[in-house]
Amino acid sequence: MIRIENIVKTFSGVKILHEVSAEFYAGKTNLIIGQSGSGKTVLLKCIVGLHHPDQGNVFYGDRNYSQANFNVKKEIRKEIGMVFQGSALFTSETIQDNVMFPLNMFGKQTKKEKQIRVDQCLERVGIDGTNLFFPGELSGGMQKRAAIARAIVLNPKYLFCDEPNSGLDPITSLKIDELISDITKEYNITSIINTHDMNSLMQIGENILFLNDGVKAWEGTNKEMFNSDSEVFNSFVFASEIAKILKQKQ
């Protein structure tokens, strides 16, 4: 479980996040949603420690990450896997070397065990056999899968995905969503996913945090969202015609 308390983040005088508090649960796909520019990426980076919040605390279980010393921080980082918006694979290395990288850095296995683990992960995300390809030789969806494989290779307790669907077609998007959701359940991971994709919301939104201009404006599950009386939330989620029809049907 991850808990954030009153996170405030300012960039050169402009307040981007306004006292955001929330809880994210293990074994669930926790979604952070909001318009482009609402602060999703900044919030995610504050949670993982790539940004330092000006104020507030982030708890991993009962460990306060924001106040932790170097060694505790490093321990927590080893429990984190992250999939960046653009995949962030190492472009000069093969898919195999990308996925093996965390093992080489921190793993204590033999070479053979590492190889087995890499193949396992590639198979789990559905791109087995791409070992010797370079990231640039794979499609966007496959790159996302490779990035997920790299993120889970060390059996993380926490998985972060920044817009895993961006730039993907609807079918591939759904598959990536399912993959993340399955992995989350399978290994009881605490997953936090940034998205502005309606399909993702309906499909895997077990715990949704809605950001509006850096302010938490709504939270709940995908079942509850149809009964929301938050105007900003409704106008964001039910913006398209098809979504409006869905809401009326409920």
Next chain:
Amino acid sequence: MKIFTHIGQYLLLMGKVFSRPERLRIFLKQVFKEIEIIGMNSLGIVAIVSVFMGAVLTLQVGINFVHPLIPNYLIGLTVRDTMILEFASTIICLILAGKAGSNIASEIGTMRITDQIDALEIMGVNSATHLILPKVIAALLFFPILTLISIILGVAGGIGVSLLTDVVTFYDYVDGLRLFFHPYYILYTMVKMLIYAFIITTVSSYHGYFTNGGALEVGKSSTKAVVYSIIAILVMDLVITQLMLT
């Protein structure tokens, strides 16, 4: 004022760079890879420039030293000392700043804007040590070799001229090469080379590491890396020469 912010940020980055690498084996592998990229791949340009400059220098000195009171062996001596003192370290590094420096800045800059550096940090890897330290070590190890090669090839270019033209005879030229040799000059040029190696790799890494934006900014970082490396090299040339030669 901005220059002080840069220097402060640069020093902070250096503090982060010089820490123990996570895994020694991976680190050594990186160093060898960098020796190939920044060192070996520069061999060609260093060789070509050195041979031609040695040849041209010999011609120019030869043409200007036509006076009965100036002994002909001074030609070889002048070429040799010019190559050692200034060419094989400073001039070669001005070229390397353009080649290796822009290469380093654009590589690290691209990693920055595509979140690869953040990905390293998230894994718990010190990205500064992992990316920059191997480049610094590789340059410190390999650049002095480039200096030696440059001296040898520059002098060889002169030998070529002495054989092919009648500006100077081969015997006079080689005579000059062997006269009044100061081993201290070699030390001086090697000290310069080590300092330049450090400047080129760290200044270029710095500009790449703090790239902000997109592909255009990577280009700008790479240009800045070259310009600031060159300025720093010239300033240090002056300082070290004052300290070591006068």
